Amino acid sequence: MRAKKTSPADLTVLERLRTAGLRPTRQRLALAKLLFAQGHRHVTAEGLFNEAKDNRVDVSLATVYNALHDFTEKSLLREISIDSSRSYFDTNVGDHYHFYFEQTGKLQDIPAERIALANLPEAPGGATVARVDVIIRVRD
Amino acid sequence: MRAKKTSPADLTVLERLRTAGLRPTRQRLALAKLLFAQGHRHVTAEGLFNEAKDNRVDVSLATVYNALHDFTEKSLLREISIDSSRSYFDTNVGDHYHFYFEQTGKLQDIPAERIALANLPEAPGGATVARVDVIIRVRD
DNA sequence: CAAGCAGTTTAGAATCGCTCTAATTTTATT
DNA sequence: AATAAAATTAGAGCGATTCTAAACTGCTTG
Ligand SMILES: [Mn+2]
Ligand SMILES: [Mn+2]
Ligand SMILES: [Zn+2]
Ligand SMILES: [Zn+2]
Numbered sequence: 001m002r003a004k005k006t007s008p009a010d011l012t013v014l015e016r017l018r019t020a021g022l023r024p025t026r027q028r029l030a031l032a033k034l035l036f037a038q039g040h041r042h043v044t045a046e047g048l049f050n051e052a053k054d055n056r057v058d059v060s061l062a063t064v065y066n067a068l069h070d071f072t073e074k075s076l077l078r079e080i081s082i083d084s085s086r087s088y089f090d091t092n093v094g095d096h097y098h099f100y101f102e103q104t105g106k107l108q109d110i111p112a113e114r115i116a117l118a119n120l121p122e123a124p125g126g127a128t129v130a131r132v133d134v135i136i137r138v139r140d
Numbered sequence: 141m142r143a144k145k146t147s148p149a150d151l152t153v154l155e156r157l158r159t160a161g162l163r164p165t166r167q168r169l170a171l172a173k174l175l176f177a178q179g180h181r182h183v184t185a186e187g188l189f190n191e192a193k194d195n196r197v198d199v200s201l202a203t204v205y206n207a208l209h210d211f212t213e214k215s216l217l218r219e220i221s222i223d224s225s226r227s228y229f230d231t232n233v234g235d236h237y238h239f240y241f242e243q244t245g246k247l248q249d250i251p252a253e254r255i256a257l258a259n260l261p262e263a264p265g266g267a268t269v270a271r272v273d274v275i276i277r278v279r280d
Numbered sequence: 281c282a283a284g285c286a287g288t289t290t291a292g293a294a295t296c297g298c299t300c301t302a303a304t305t306t307t308a309t310t
Numbered sequence: 311a312a313t314a315a316a317a318t319t320a321g322a323g324c325g326a327t328t329c330t331a332a333a334c335t336g337c338t339t340g
Contacts, residue, residue: 135275
């Protein structure tokens with residue numbers, strides 16, 4: 001694989017990886033750019049893999065999975081289980097919820113302030129709440 | 141496979157199937173009995189399949205999947221996606237939410253009244269809300 | 281109750297998202 | 311440049327689920 005000079009536009013993404021403690025390899029940089037260059041996104045591994053291909057980013061499927069998981073581990077992404085058949089990865093790691101369009105498989109953010117989640121019960125038996133997921137499944 | 145007389149205890153389950161418009165076959169009756177005889181349950185296909193084996197219910201894995209899906213279609217069960225690696229089926233089809241214990245993979249019901257879900261945003265673009273899932277993921 | 285048919289079950293193959301393996305390549309450090 | 315650690319990769323492997331197509335069963339009808 002040909003290495004390519006780092007352009008100024010990559011700098012922010014590069015720093016983001018370094019800050020997270022991830023080596024800024026060509027593959028991670030390219031994927032991070034696809035993921036983070038625009039606004040928040042919800043991607044599947046396959047979707048990102050195809051997008052990489054479309055953008056002539058030469059990267060293996062295994063690396064896409066590795067990167068998605070590495071990014072998730074470092075809180076650059078968050079993984080969402082909506083449909084038991086595939087995982088989604090969300091570039092919005094802040095507190096928020098989702099609409100899920102069953103026909104298209106698309107996700108749409110709902111800001112945390114838009115839902116009042118009151119009286120959340122205590123986690124039983126001294127357990128710790130890791131996350132609260134709210135998914136509003138919609139159909140046309 | 142030997143057929144077995146329908147016992148009085150099966151009657152309620154039998155009616156339940158008939159009412160749902162499902163033929164009360166030996167396999168469906170046996171599985172429905174496992175599912176609905178006790179209180180509410182959260183099962184996986186594999187779990188139910190093993191439970192059937194333990195109870196000397198001779199049924200194939202494909203039939204377990206068929207029954208779970210048929211029951212879900214008729215609203216005798218509801219399917220829950222928690223973990224992208226497997227589906228759970230819930231005998232509680234009423235409005236309620238869940239604790240999910242990440243270590244053990246167990247689910248625990250949270251009655252709808254225990255969570256105040258206010259200000260639910262409208263479904264965008266004239267879509268209809270099919271369901272609202274709330275999953276509180278907990279760790280010890 | 282026999283026949284007939286739609287609905288159901290089944291074993292095993294197939295599928296599919298994802299993970300693993302082990303060899304190669306790259307990165308970061310000296 | 312040499313080295314060690316980390317990352318990438320092709321392809322095999324895995325596990326949950328679905329599919330196929332043949333055998334069986336429940337229900338209706340005569
Ligand atoms: Mn994962
Ligand atoms: Mn399903
Ligand atoms: Zn999101
Ligand atoms: Zn439940």
